[in-house]
Structures are given as structure tokens and as C-alpha cells.
């Protein structure tokens with residue numbers, strides 16, 4: 011390394027722009043911070059030697075320099091910004107409405123949005139935020155952040171540690187705030203110092219040269235906040251692993267008990283009761299609004315009991331359950347037990363529990379029952395024998411019936427709209443007959459059936475939809491966000507201000523610098539020169 | 555109960571009128587021939603009135619809270635009104651840091667435009683659906699609004715800077731962009747004017763159309779230039795829509811809101827056109843001479859400082875509190891809902907702004923344009939995301 015020795019005696023590392031000790035511009039390096047073209051010195055990193063500005067030979071140098079450029083960093087941020095915006099033009103795949111014509115993205119986007127939708131889908135924008143290139147973009151921002159911060163933090167830290175109160179006059183004259191007073195009495199100088207102290211500046215002195223400084227710690231704000239961001243990015247990576255994050259969904263019907271998925275059969279939940287409440291339309295306060303928008307939900311909740319399996323894990327044996335907690339789960343009031351959290355996510359109203367059919371003769375105007383049977387929809391049998399010798403066989407069962415391009419199928423596995431294809435075997439050796447029955451549907455396959463099946467009765471109940479969640483990454487996100495915010499506040503709500511006083515013959519030179527809020531710095535100076543003959547600093551900033 | 559709501563609306567109206575009067579006093583501070591002493595007085599009266607107006611608006615807020623039983627930030631009317639109030643608050647803070655009267659002359663009218671805009675939405679008190687029944691509703695919403703309001707002050711200072719600094723002797727790209735920003739403000743005024751006009755006349759036309767597989771109806775209060783996609787007019791004696799709103803507009807009642815937007819732009823154009831006719835020059839050029847005494851470097855500083863103060867608050871409210879609430883209510887702290895994404899876009903944008911300013915020396919005019927861009931994104935998130943994009947934040 012070619013160290014640079016300044017006339018003040020300080021030895022600076024290669025690439026230094028302003029001597030770390032006295033601030034004198036190092037002649038051959040002025041182009042680095044653009045000082046050769048301007049009157050004022052670029053004080054961003056106090057003219058310290060940054061790796062990215064010093065070396066550019068090896069491939070490592072080149073990569074380092076690429077990522078440590080703020081220009082590159084801003085470009086990455088802008089690209090992420092644009093990409094994020096594009097992802098909101100059409101809904102992401104997970105937001106395709108449940109009642110869409112088709113939830114298959116290959117069909118949905120074209121069907122709904124035409125050619126643009128199709129392009130959107132084919133470019134993969136329907137899953138934009140988990141696409142490899144979006145994640146890459148975020149990762150690049152992360153890398154850029156780390157390298158950028160290291161490139162500046164280390165030299166800036168050293169430069170601020172090595173700075174001396176005595177500054178070179180060239181350095182002072184080329185500060186944005188500067189004044190020179192020819193005659194200053196000694197007690198005016200003392201007044202300046204006491205004024206600075208009153209404003210809580212720290213005073214450093216060297217042979218009558220004074221540097222007053224405050225808020226240096228705010229210079230570390232950006233680096234602190236970048237650390238917070240990195241923690242958040244790492245947490246997001248961790249979240250993609252199954253050890254740290256569990257996401258399951260369970261439907262429990264009223265009165266039922268079921269194993270909680272994702273707990274390895276360790277926990278069971280019972281839905282004792284599901285409650286749905288709506289706002290009273292006679293409530294004076296909300297009357298007008300309810301008239302306009304219709305019924306508004308007030309609350310839905312599951313009264314749940316959680317059990318733990320305590321018995322030996324014997325295949326086929328009934329689980330031995332021990333009740334561990336009983337609580338009400340509502341939106342905004344999840345239930346926590348062990349490492350799991352249960353969230354009230356949704357519900358299904360009027361899910362069918364059982365249906366009773368009766369058999370009658372097709373031609374009978376009174377539809378008098380020849381016999382009837384009840385199907386438990388969670389556990390339908392293959393065949394029902396009626397008292398009068400008839401047999402009804404379930405040939406097809408569609409729990410959630412719909413017609414899809416002319417083909418019958420079940421939309422889900424839940425009995426929300428049950429429909430059956432029955433085969434009715436009359437006693438004796440009459441031919442069996444096929445018929446189709448469901449809510450509001452009763453179709454006779456051949457049109458020549460002698461017997462007909464009709465719905466006599468049914469019972470419905472609520473099914474409660476709960477999310478099961480384990481998320482060990484949350485603390486990381488919380489810590490990351492907290493550090494980020496502290497860093498931002500540290501950098502934004504405080505400023506690093508320095509004022510230099512440089513005795514010259516009878517008089518004094520005064521220069522000042524801050525990283526932001528020049529208005530505040532000027533007010534400080536106005537305050538400390540009050541009642542002295544020292545001139546107010548000139549603002550030498552060139553407005554472009 | 556009823557009387558409390560009446561007090562509440564009266565106080566909002568009072569606040570609006572007081573802001574208007576305060577604006578005139580701030581206006582008086584720029585008249586060149588005034589003596590400095592007189593100027594000081596009108597500035598003082600201006601800020602005092604602003605504070606009185608702000609207090610009146612606080613009374614509005616509290617009484618409405620008591621009447622409804624929840625913080626009045628749960629629908630479009632309440633939120634935008636609150637945003638306007640925060641803008642006044644942010645202005646008051648900035649005023650006491652920098653003692654600059656001219657800021658009030660621009661900040662108060664913008665706050666008034668927002669309040670007038672808000673009042674065109676349904677103002678009745680609506681009950682809260684389960685997901686909104688959380689303290690995080692107002693913790694989140696109030697911090698977001700405050701953060702955005704401080705960022706809006708950055709825009710106000712930037713706007714003054716641009717009007718003051720841009721060369722108006724010849725027409726250029728910059729003068730055109732500046733006029734566009736000013737025109738944007740006229741669109742808001744247009745919205746309020748046209749909505750009021752048709753509200754007074756009691757216009758209404760009902761349509762039936764299909765939305766997410768269901769047949770729904772919507773009630774137009776402005777004549778339908780754009781009707782619902784493949785909708786059918788139910789009310790007799792009303793004009794048929796000139797065309798249908800495009801099918802990709804997804805929000806609730808998207809077509810009706812789109813129609814309102816068209817009306818607002820048209821009305822805005824008319825008012826803008828008339829103003830230009832009267833002034834016989836660009837609006838920027840007409841205002842410029844009054845700003846001669848404003849110090850550009852101070853305006854630049856205020857604009858930046860507002861971002862420096864507003865950015866952490868916005869991050870806290872718009873991202874951190876939002877995430878905490880989403881975690882409690884919807885079991886995930888981040889869901890790529892359009893409104894969330896646009897909060898992220900806003901955040902990215904201001905991060906870019908800060909980096910450009912700090913490390914690439916984007917001061918003065920460049921920085922001012924960026925501040926205007928940031929405000930545009932905030933408004934986009936407030937208005938357009940509800941208009942064309944579907945999502946969880948189904949305000950209005």
C-alpha cells in the first residue's frame with residue numbers, strides 16, 4: 011500500500027482524499043470525490059479512503075465496486091419498486107376469488123382479463139413475489155446493502171476517530187459554512203466556547219484550535235438500519251424452511267373433534283360451538299349504514315377445546331386425550347398453546363350434516379313415502395336397506411356438486427352442496443333404476459323410472475376454518491424491524507454537527523459542517539456568536 | 555346520540571371555514587407593499603387561526619369517536635378527513651420549526667381540498683367488521699396518516715420551490731409537468747364541485763351488473779359516462795352510459811368510481827381552463843411573482859426535513875404496525891395485498907429519494923420533483939388502489 015504522508019505529519023491510507031487529521035486535500039486524489047471541479051469540499055465520508063474508490067484491478071475489486079455504488083443500489087430499489095407495482099395490476103394467484111369461473115390460473119387470467127391477462131400469466135406475474143427473479147432482486151439489494159455499508163463505515167469510522175481539532179485552512183475555507191473575522195478579542199473567544207458548551211457541543215482543543223462536535227453517533231444510523239434490514243432478509247430466508255415455519259389449515263365442524271394437522275397427531279381440537287353474530291339493524295348508530303350496505307358481520311368465533319394425545323402411539327387404537335385448554339377463538343384473538351397458534355380464518359355456513367331421503371312412486375301425486383333413510387354426509391354408507399325390502403345403492407357421491415363443462419364433479423370434499431347418483435333396487439327381480447338427486451335437483455336418467463327419491467329433511471351446521479401456525483421467525487422480524495427503526499431515527503432525528511474555530515493572527519476563522527439540517531446548525535452558530543464581534547458564517551452553497 | 559353526531563359534523567365544518575380564513579391571513583403575508591410589522595401580525599393571526607381550526611377538528615374527531623364507539627378512521631370519509639387533519643398538524647409543527655408563512659398558504663388549501671374530497675363519500679357511521687375490531691386499527695391507521703401527512707408537507711414545500719424556481723419565460727417540459735401537478739389539485743376540486751352539484755339536484759340512476767359471479771346493483775349519483783361492464787340501466791328517464799368501464803377494473807363498484815373519476819377530470823379541466831383564461835398565463839407563472847421573497851434553499855431544506863421526519867413514522871405505521879396487525883388478524887404479517895404492496899412501493903420510493911439526496915447530491919429541483927412523485931404515489935395508494943385493484947382494505 012502506498013501510504014500518503016500529509017504535511018501535518020499524519021500518515022494516511024492509500025486513496026485518502028482529505029487528510030484524516032487536518033483535512034488538507036490530498037492533491038492527487040481530488041478527482042475521487044469530485045472536489046477538483048467544485049469550490050466546496052465533498053464531506054460525505056470526510057474524504058476517507060474507501061476501498062471501492064481505490065482499487066479496481068482484480069475481479070473481486072470489480073464486484074465490490076459494483077455493489078458498493080449507491081447508483082446501483084438505487085437502481086435495484088427502483089427495479090424492485092416497479093416490479094412490486096406490476097404485481098398489483100391483476101390479482102396474485104392466491105387472491106383469485108373463490109367463486110371465480112375457474113381458479114386454475116391458466117384459465118382464469120385469460121378468461122377474466124383477455125390477452126393482457128394471458129401475457130401476465132405466461133410471464134409468471136401471477137406469482138410475482140415468489141418468482142426467482144423477484145427474490146434475486148431482493149437478494150441483490152441485500153448484498154449491495156452489506157458491501158455498500160462496509161465500504162463506507164470502516165473508513166468513515168477511522169477518519170472521525172483520527173480527526174484533529176487543528177484543521178488546514180484550505181479545508182476550512184472550502185466548507186459550506188465559513189467566515190473570517192479579522193479582530194477578535196480573547197473574551198469573545200471564551201464566549202464562543204461557553205456558547206458551544208451551552209449548546210451541548212463537545213469541545214476538543216489543540217493549541218488554541220477548537221473543534222466542537224455533537225451527534226457523531228447519528229452518523230452510524232444508516233449502518234444500524236441496514237443491519238436491521240439484513241436481519242429481516244435473513245428471517246425471510248429462514249421462513250422458507252419447514253423447521254421455522256408451519257402453515258396448515260383445518261376445518262372442524264360443530265360438535266366434532268379432529269386431529270390438528272402439522273402436530274404429528276399430538277393435538278386434537280373440538281369445536282363445541284360456532285357462533286356467528288351480525289349487527290342489530292335497529293341499533294340507532296348504525297341503522298343508516300346497515301340500510302345502505304345490508305347485514306354486517308359483528309363476530310364469528312369457535313368455542314374450542316384442545317386435547318393432547320397422551321397414550322402410547324399404537325396404530326389403530328383410540329387416542330387417549332387429555333384436555334389442555336378451552337377457549338374462544340375469534341378474529342384478532344387467536345389461541346396459543348404449546349408452540350402453535352390457531353387463527354379464526356373463515357367459516358362455512360350451512361354445511362350439510364345429514365340428509366334424509368324418501369322413496370315414493372313417480373306417479374303418486376301425494377308422494378307418499380314407501381320408505382326413508384338418512385345419510386350421514388361425513389360418513390355415507392354404500393348401501394341403505396329400507397324396511398319394505400328396497401335397497402338403495404349410492405353409485406356416486408358429489409359432496410360439493412357442480413357442473414364443469416357438462417361434466418359433474420365435486421368442487422371440494424366438503425358437503426356444501428351434496429348430490430348423489432342412486433341405484434334403486436326394488437324387492438323381487440324388478441330392474442334396478444338410476445336416479446340423480448341433490449338440493450333442488452331430481453333427475454331421472456331414463457325418464458321411465460317407477461320410483462323417485464326426494465329430500466325429506468336435512469340438518470346443517472357450521473364448519474369453522476382455522477389456520478394452524480408455528481412461526482419461529484417472528485422474533486427475528488421483530489428484532490430486525492426494531493433495529494431498522496432505531497437506526498433510521500438515530501440517523502434522521504439527530505445530526506452530526508461540527509464547528510471549527512481557527513485562530514489566525516488577531517482574528518479567527520470559523521467553519522461548520524453538518525450531515526443534514528443546515529438550518530439548525532446556522533441557528534446554533536447565531537446563538538453562540540451573539541454579543542461577540544465574530545462574523546456570522548456565509549452559506550457558500552452553490553444553488554444549481 | 556344524534557346530537558353528538560351533529561356537533562361532530564358542525565365542528566368539522568367549522569374547522570374547514572377557519573382554515574379558509576387562516577389561508578387569507580397567510581396570503582396577506584406575501585403582499586410586497588406590506589410593512590414587515592404588518593406581515594408579522596398577519597402571520598401570527600394565520601397560525602393562531604390554524605391552531606383553532608385544528609382544535610375544532612379534534613373536537614369533531616373525539617365526538618365522532620364517542621358517538622360510534624370506535625376511532626373514526628374506518629372508512630374513506632373518516633380516513634381522508636383524518637389525513638387532512640394530520641396535514642394541518644404536520645404544518646403546525648413545521649411552522650414552529652421554520653417560521654415560514656408561505657407554507658401555510660399552500661398547506662391549508664391542500665388540507666381543505668382533502669377534507670372536501672372526503673366529505674363526498676358516505677359519511678354515516680358504519681359498524682366494524684370482525685377484522686377491524688382491534689386496537690391496531692387506530693394505532694396503524696393514525697400513524698400511517700401522520701407519516702403520510704408529514705411526507706405531504708414535503709410535497710407542499712417542493713411545490714412552492716418549483717413554482718418559485720422554474721423558469722416561466724418560455725414553455726418547457728418542466729413548466730408542463732408543473733402545470734400537470736397543479737391540474738392534479740384542480741381535479742380534486744372538480745370532484746367536490748361536481749359531486750355537490752349533482753347531490754343537490756338529487757340525481758340517481760341504478761344499474762344492475764354481474765360482479766364476481768353475482769348480480770349486484772349500484773347507484774350512480776353522477777350521470778353515467780362510463781357504465782358498469784355489461785350493466786343494465788334500471789332507473790327510467792336517465793341517459794344510457796356512453797361506454798362501459800373496462801372489465802379489468804376489479805374493486806367494489808369500480809365502474810361507478812371510474813365514472814366519478816372521469817367527471818372529476820372533466821370538471822377539473824373546465825375549472826382549470828377558466829382559470830387559465832382569466833389569468834392569461836400558466837398558473838405557475840401567475841403565482842410565481844408572489845413567491846419572490848420565499849428562500850429557495852429554506853424550502854429545499856424543509857422539503858427534505860419533512861421526509862427525514864416522515865419516513866420513520868411512515869415505516870412504523872405503514873409497514874411495522876400494519877404487519878403486527880396482519881399477523882394477529884390474518885395469521886400472516888405480510889400478504890401481498892395491493893394496498894400493502896403500494897405501502898412498500900411508497901417506502902422504496904422514499905428510500906431511493908434519501909439515497910439519491912445523500913449520496914448522489916440530488917438537491918434543489920431534482921429533490922423537489924421527487925417529493926412530488928412521492929406524494930403522487932401516496933395519493934395513488936389512497937385513491938386508485940381502491941378504485942381499480944381489489945383487496946382487503948375495502949374502504950368505501
Ligand code: HEM
Nearest residue numbers: 078079080082083084151154155158232498501905908912
Ligand atoms: C430498501 C432498502 C434500503 C433502505 C430502506 C435503506 C435505508 C437507508 C436510510 C434510511 C439511510 C439514511 C439516509 C439519510 O440519512 O438520509 C440510508 C443511507 C445509506 N444507504 Fe441505504 N437503504 C436501503 C438500501 C441500500 C442499498 C441497496 C445501498 C447500497 C448501494 C444503500 C446504501 C446506503 C448508503 C451508502 C447510505 C449513506 C450512509 C452515509 O452516508 O452515512 N442502502 N439507507
